[in-house]
Amino acid sequence: MNRRLHVGLGSCLWLWLVVGGVDIAQADEKLLIEAALDRQIVEPVLAAFAVENPQIDLDYRDRSTLEVDQRARDHDSPPDVVISSAMPWQLALSNEGIAQPLEAPEVDQWPAWAKWRNEVFGFTFEPVVMAYRLELASHMPPPETHRDLLDLLTHYRQWLDGRVVSYSPRDSGVGYTLLQQDARYTPRMWDLIAAMGAADVQLETTTQRMLEGLSDGRYWLGYNLLGSYALLWAQTHPDIIVQVPNDYSLVLMRMAFIHRDAPHPAAAKRFVRFLLSRRGQHILAGQTPLFSVRDDVIGPYTAQRLRDQVGDHLYPIPINATLLAFVDPLRRQAFLRRWDREIQILSE
Amino acid sequence: MISPRTSLKRRLTLWLIVIIAGLGTLLLIEAYTSARKAADRAMDGQLEAASLTIAESLQWPEGKPTLEMPASALQILATRWQERVFYWLQADNGVSITQNADLPITAAMQEQARHQPVYLDAVYDGRPIRLSGREVDSAGWDTQEPVQLWVGHTRRGRDLLAQELFRKSATRFAAMVLITAALVAIAMRTMLAPLRRLRQALRSRRADDISPLTLGVPREMQELVETLNRLFADQRDQRDALLRFIADASHQLRTPLAGLQSTSELALTSRDPDSWYQALNTVHDSAERTSRLAGQMLSLTRLQHLGPGHEREPLALDQLLREVAVDWADRQDSREHDLGLAIDLPTPIWVEGERWALHELLNNLIDNACRYTPPGSEITLRLGNDEDDDPNGAAKRVTLAIEDDGPGVDTESLARLTQPFERGRRQDTRGSGLGLAIADSIGLRHGSRLTVTNREPRGLKVSLTLPRCRPPEGSVT
Structure with a gap:
């Protein structure tokens, strides 16, 4: 009780400082964030950061993963903070020495499995899910596992033909990463891909577009959607059902790092520390569907709560050097070649 | 450092x-x-x-x-x-x-x-x-x-x-250093213990205790203890010599004093003024001899207790010899002897020494020679090259000798001749027995001991060598 009171007082003080100091100390520091993360979703976190740091002029640029990667490699005008869900590319940037390490108590407390070299931090915990239209359930048993999905594609192909949607591994870094990871876990993944190919799978580059297609009725079934977006969408679209696979569910983590040549390193550090802090994660867990990684944070969206609901078959994509293999051009080429082969193997 | x-x-x-x-x-x-x-x-x-x-x-x-x-x-x-x-x-x-x-x-x-x-x-x-x-x-x-x-x-x-590996090695090394330091500290205490024991033993001795140390010490320190013991033995010898000298001196003084007493007692019993006169003469002679004896004893002890000679100066030895010889030629004591001077070297001969001491030395040697030789004996003062000197090199030393053709001394007594009150078994002279002892002391002050040898066929030779020195600035060579 006491503690909450203190927090309240602190907020008042902050507010007073903000209001009082607006004229004098407005925006003398800039902060440029290049992110593959919808601004709309992350807005509560940005707003809280802006309230706490009124002197920082936050320039948040929402782009695709590919663009973010290009921006990070731009030597002439590097961003301060880079956020992306394309985990292998983020790790590759760190491996190339483009990220700078951060030393802070928040970093020391951060779980070891969600950081690399104290440079790149996975700060969200987003399950990868399937989503389907409610009417699908009236024609067939709705899928709960990957095997169910394969069965549906085999037995109900006439219903699903052209109505299945997934990520394009060629045009989306996230989609490529998810498929690579799927293929690492089970070789039967290729059967699923072949089945999807036979059902004339439609390929999109963002979860948002898949969700729109589902709501439109263009698609009935979506595979490998980002749970964070899907869950938010399902709240306002009751005809869309989100299913976290019951056999295993990949978990994607947004990764953030401070650029080595960040023009405003102090502000960048402040921002990343805020992202990792209890307060930042609390906002993430309470006001965004991004799921907090910290287990000392309570809210509707936390990794712990997700585990409680779904069980222990959540498989976060490991943040380690194995991801670097995914961005190896030869390996990517070989994977896409096989994808191309498998996707049409049954349709001939 | x-x-x-x-x-x-x-x-x-x-x-x-x-x-x-x-x-x-x-x-x-x-x-x-x-x-x-x-x-x-x-x-x-x-x-x-x-x-x-x-x-x-x-x-x-x-x-x-x-x-x-x-x-x-x-x-x-x-x-x-x-x-x-x-x-x-x-x-x-x-x-x-x-x-x-x-x-x-x-x-x-x-x-x-x-x-x-x-x-x-x-x-x-x-x-x-x-x-x-x-x-x-x-x-x-x-x-x-x-x-x-x-x-x-x-x-x-x-x-x-x-x-991490290096830190472990360094820690091990530091531990080793600490252990070594502790062991060395203990070892040092143990090793230095004999020194401490020796110090305690020396400190607890009485001032007049000159008995040798009996102390178990390591071999390395045994030498030190032996040296100390030798020092103690020397001290004992010196004290013995001193006591002997005092006993001898008292004895020497008592004899003429006893004579004085008996002569005066005898004279007192007589009423004859002639015998008084005779007794007075005897008393006068005896007193003169005693006074001379006391004087010589005084000068011997003074020489032995005097510090090293500070009044040394370059002086022409041949000149000094000549002066002393001329002085003696006029004296009553040498009238009966044939006193000669033999200088075998080019003059002047420069030595470094104390003028008064060398003067005293010559006086004693000549006096001694006159006293212990029968009248008519030939006494020669000689200056020559040192026999030990390299004959080809520049002469570094000069030998001063006095020779006589008197009876000489038997061989056993030769070595003891320079000791006080030693007269070479001669009781017939009026000498004090201190002349050669004084001469030896003076020789010692100039870095040379007196050598006494018998001459062939007869006679005695007393000699000592003195280091020559460069002539002083401005002197005529």
Whole structure:
């Protein structure tokens, strides 16, 4: 009780400082964030950061993963903070020495499995899910596992033909990463891909577009959607059902790092520390569907709560050097070649 | 740094510090390099494992090399220290297969890797990295191009590992130093214990205690104890000599005094003024002799207790000799003798000495010769070259001798002749027996002992040698 009171007082003080100091100390520091993360979703976190740091002029640029990667490699005008869900590319940037390490108590407390070299931090915990239209359930048993999905594609192909949607591994870094990871876990993944190919799978580059297609009725079934977006969408679209696979569910983590040549390193550090802090994660867990990684944070969206609901078959994509293999051009080429082969193997 | 007054403990400590510091520096350098080597050895294993895993995944479809990068290889390469990882694969014809970094691999390095796997240090992106290269070749249905396969990573883990190993070595070394210091402190106390015992033994002695020390000490200190004991023995001898001198002196003084007493007693019983006159004459002679004896005793003790001669000056010895001889020629005592002077050297002869002492020496020698030789004897004062001197070199010393043709002295008495109250068994003279002792003391003050020898066929020779010196500035040569 006491503690909450203190927090309240602190907020008042902050507010007073903000209001009082607006004229004098407005925006003398800039902060440029290049992110593959919808601004709309992350807005509560940005707003809280802006309230706490009124002197920082936050320039948040929402782009695709590919663009973010290009921006990070731009030597002439590097961003301060880079956020992306394309985990292998983020790790590759760190491996190339483009990220700078951060030393802070928040970093020391951060779980070891969600950081690399104290440079790149996975700060969200987003399950990868399937989503389907409610009417699908009236024609067939709705899928709960990957095997169910394969069965549906085999037995109900006439219903699903052209109505299945997934990520394009060629045009989306996230989609490529998810498929690579799927293929690492089970070789039967290729059967699923072949089945999807036979059902004339439609390929999109963002979860948002898949969700729109589902709501439109263009698609009935979506595979490998980002749970964070899907869950938010399902709240306002009751005809869309989100299913976290019951056999295993990949978990994607947004990764953030401070650029080595960040023009405003102090502000960048402040921002990343805020992202990792209890307060930042609390906002993430309470006001965004991004799921907090910290287990000392309570809210509707936390990794712990997700585990409680779904069980222990959540498989976060490991943040380690194995991801670097995914961005190896030869390996990517070989994977896409096989994808191309498998996707049409049954349709001939 | 170490002055002679520095304490033994401090000396030992200083030496130990120097030795330990020197040795320690060497040991620590060795520990550092071996720690780095050990870390490299351990971590090169990871490089090898990753390299082999990648090599295993190499395929040659249609004879052209290609690779599906095994994810595990990169994780092995990253190690638990999360290194930055690098790989670089090139076909033999120089065409890159795949790489994630533009590694600085030279033709020489490739040539090296062609024969066997190599491990090298390099710098990439401004950071030190460790590289491993090998050439992969495989049998197949088609001719297959060999592939140069290089993997590398940053050195964070190696540095941490080396640091840890080095810290352990350094800790061990520090512990060793502390233990050594404790042991040395104990050893030092034990070693210095005999010294402390000796000090206590010396301190608790009474001032007049001259008995030898009986103390169990280590062999190294035995010599010191022996020297001390010798010193004590010398002290005892000297004290004995002193006591003997006092006894002799009292005895010598008592004889004429007893004579005086008896003569005066005898005269007192007489009424005859003639016998009074005679007795008075005897008393006068006796008193004169006694007074002379006392004077000589005084001068002997003074000589023996005088410090080293400070009044030395260059003086012409031949000149002095001449003066003394002329002086003696006029005296009653030498009238009956034939006093001669023989100077066999070119004059003047310069020696460094105390004029009054040499004067006294000559007086005593001449007086002695006159007293112990019958009238008419020939007495010669001689100056000659020292017999021990190199005859060809410049004469460094000069021998002063006095020779007579008197009866001489029997051989047993020769050595004792320079001791006080020794008269060579002659009771017939009125000499005090101190003349030669005084002369010897003076000789000693000038660095030379008196030599007494019998001459052939008869007579005595008393000689001493004196160092010559350069003539003083402004003197006429």
